[in-house]
Amino acid sequence: MSSISSAGIGSGLDVNSIVTQLMAVEKAPLQQMQTATSKIQNQLSAYGKIQSFVSTLRDASSKLTSATTWNDTTATSGDSSVFTATTDGTAQAGNYTLSVQQLATAQTVASPASAFPVGAGVLRIQDGAGGQAIDVAIGAGDSPAQVRDKINAAKAGVVASVVTDASGSRLLLRASETGADHAFTVREVVSDGMGGETTTTTGDLAKLTYDSSQPAAAGVNMSLTQAAGNAKAKVNGLDVESASNLLTGAVEGVTIKLGKVSASPVELSVTNDTESIKTAISAFADAYNQLNTYLSQQTAYDATTKKAGTLQGDSATNSLQYAMRGIASGTGTMAGSYQRLAQIGIEIKKDGSMSINDTKLTGALGAQLGDVKALFASKDTATASNNGFGVRLQQWGDALLKFDGALTSRSESLQRKVDAGTKSQDAFNDRMTQVEARLRKQYTALDNQMSKLTSLQAYVTQQVTSWNKSTG
Known part of the structure; x- marks a missing residue:
């Protein structure tokens, strides 16, 4: 007869516990793999921040090489x-x-107070600066506001408005632009009796017309209130x-x-504008200090907590910081009275950070602006050491950040290690799944055999007991 059993039932063998403990031993290397990959991931993240800080310093240095900065x-x-x-x-x-x-001034003309109501007709507005004349159709009985809106909608080079006083409402036309060339005329378009047309200042819309070349009759035409002038x-x-x-x-x-x-x-x-120059120099110093501080933090070792920075002992990071400080604290041989940043008030402290003596910097900018410019922006294609500090740090940043630069290459190398570590962990987990399945199969089979042996032992014991009773 076959029997139904669950692991450990009947045999007393704790299969789940045994397999769990065995798998814990088997999986021990995974923790080491995860720790190693996590460490590399942290280094990759740190290098990403370094790239960002270097980019900021490179851009701030570049601004100090620009003629625009110094010519402000x-x-x-x-x-x-x-x-x-x-x-x-x-x-x-x-x-x-x-x-x-x-x-x-902009030419301005005003209609007589008695201009409204008006008759029907077409006003032709011509800007004195040339261009196409614009025609505006006026309806019989149009109010001052309606005429104003039609002229403004036509965009004829004038701005129309309505002014109302005790005498009534007047239409004002003002040239859109000032200047003598923008003197304008407003004439009425009428038929010439031969199938063509002409313009006049004496028609039905005479009170809304103006032409400086024609004599204006008081109360008949618009009057000039301001002449166009340069x-x-x-x-x-x-x-x-x-x-x-x-x-x-x-x-x-x-x-x-x-x-x-x-x-x-x-x-x-x-x-x-020395203030804008000082702002650019301050931004340069801030960018330098941010990078310097971050590099110091990442490479430090805290003896009290016994904790090392993410990049502690990383030779590439140490070299980067050494090179940056070397440029900033170095001596230039460019033309001019300044060869060191400290001479204009930018001092490098013991921790590698920059501090600015505002009084000294202001004095240098006021007395010898050209030499301060040379200290940062001079360029010598033949001898790099003659370059200004802005040029040298910009070039240093460019070299680090280009597609095959040290920072880019280091980040790519770390990323490959992270990818490889992740792939190894996945493969290891796949193997562990197979190992666990095999162990469960083996111990389940052992459990079944032990269960059978236990049943056989019980049967034998029962038979022996029965035999002893029958012979007793």
Whole structure:
């Protein structure tokens, strides 16, 4: 007879416990594999952060090699109510005088108070600067607001508005742009009696027309309330003129916004923008310190906690930090009065970090800006040691981060190790699954045999007992 049994039942053999304990021994190497892969993963993560910090330092160094950084200027007006000024990268430091004789104006005309209601017709608006004339159809009985909206919708180079006073509503037309060239005419389109058309200022819409070349009758045509005019000024005694109140080109690289007429000349001062340069240098020092601090943390060993940084003992990281500090604390041989960063107030401390003496840096920028620029931005294609510190650290960062650079190659190597470790763990787990299945099969078979032996022993014991009773 066959019997139904569960592992350990009947035989007393604890198959599950035995297999579990045996598998714990078999799986012991997995923990070591996981620990090793985790360590490499942490190193890979650390190198990722190093790449990010190096990239930031490279970009900050690059900014100090740019002509734009060193050519930044700022313009100051002696009276901001007369004019204000801004500069671009081409402006040169210098002092100028500027007086304003006339501001640019936009032509403005106004209709008579009795202009409305109007008759039907077509107004033709022509900008004096040329371009296509725009026709606007006016309906009989159109209100001032309706006429205004039709003209504005036509985008004819004028802006229409309605002004209402005790005399009634008036239509105002103002040129969209200032300047003498933007004087405009408004004429009514009428038939010439021969199948063609002509324009006039005496038709049904006469009170909405204006033409400076035609005599304007009071109460019959629109009247000129402001003539179109150019801005006129003097820069260092030289006459300049502009269609708008923005003067560009009068002083190279400087845009001047006129505010009002001046009774006397006002000083315009263009100076080097040392504050923006100091901001760029500060960003450079911050980026350097972030990288230096991170490298120090990752390679340190804490004797108290007996814990080492992720990259402690990593020769590549130590070499990287050594090279960075060597560049920053080194000496340049470029032309100029400065050969070391410390000479302009950027000092390297014992821990490798940078500190900035603002007073010393401000003094250097004010006294010898060109030499400070050379300290960072000078380039010598023949001799790398002649390059400025910004150039050298930018090139150092580029070399580390390029596709076959040291940081890129190291990260790729660590990633391959992580991938290999993960693959090995997967293969190991697959083997352990097979081993566990084999052990369970073996011990289940042993359990069945022991169960049978136990049953046989019970039967023999029963038979012996019965035999003893029968012979007793």
